[in-house]
Amino acid sequence: MGEGKTLPTYFCRNCENPLALGEDLISKKFVGASGPAFMFSHAMNVVIGPKIERKLITGSYVVADVMCGNCGETLGWKYVETFHLRQRYKEGMFVIEKLKLTKKL
Numbered sequence: 001m002g003e004g005k006t007l008p009t010y011f012c013r014n015c016e017n018p019l020a021l022g023e024d025l026i027s028k029k030f031v032g033a034s035g036p037a038f039m040f041s042h043a044m045n046v047v048i049g050p051k052i053e054r055k056l057i058t059g060s061y062v063v064a065d066v067m068c069g070n071c072g073e074t075l076g077w078k079y080v081e082t083f084h085l086r087q088r089y090k091e092g093m094f095v096i097e098k099l100k101l102t103k104k105l
């Protein structure tokens with residue numbers, strides 16, 4: 001893996017199912033239902049719920065709930081579609097609440 005620093009991997013706090021890689025962490029500045037949330041470009045071992053339209057402070061989005069593929073815990077959501085150019089970078093991204101995560105190197 002070369003000499004780069006090792007980034008943490010994020011796991012489900014409930015069942016320790018691996019959910020995301022540190023290198024896929026995009027932002028720590030999101031807010032979810034329970035408080036701080038992280039945005040990732042990819043998530044693994046998750047189940048994506050049906051698409052729903054949701055109005056958030058920054059506009060309307062089509063999102064889908066994201067659940068742990070092992071224990072079924074609701075972790076956050078995925079941005080499926082946005083309606084404003086400024087928000088388009090969020091499409092396909094996963095937002096997972098910090099409270100639902102644990103990280104290990």
Ligand SMILES: [Zn+2]
Pocket residue numbers: 012013014015016017068069070071072073
């Ligand atoms: Zn889990």
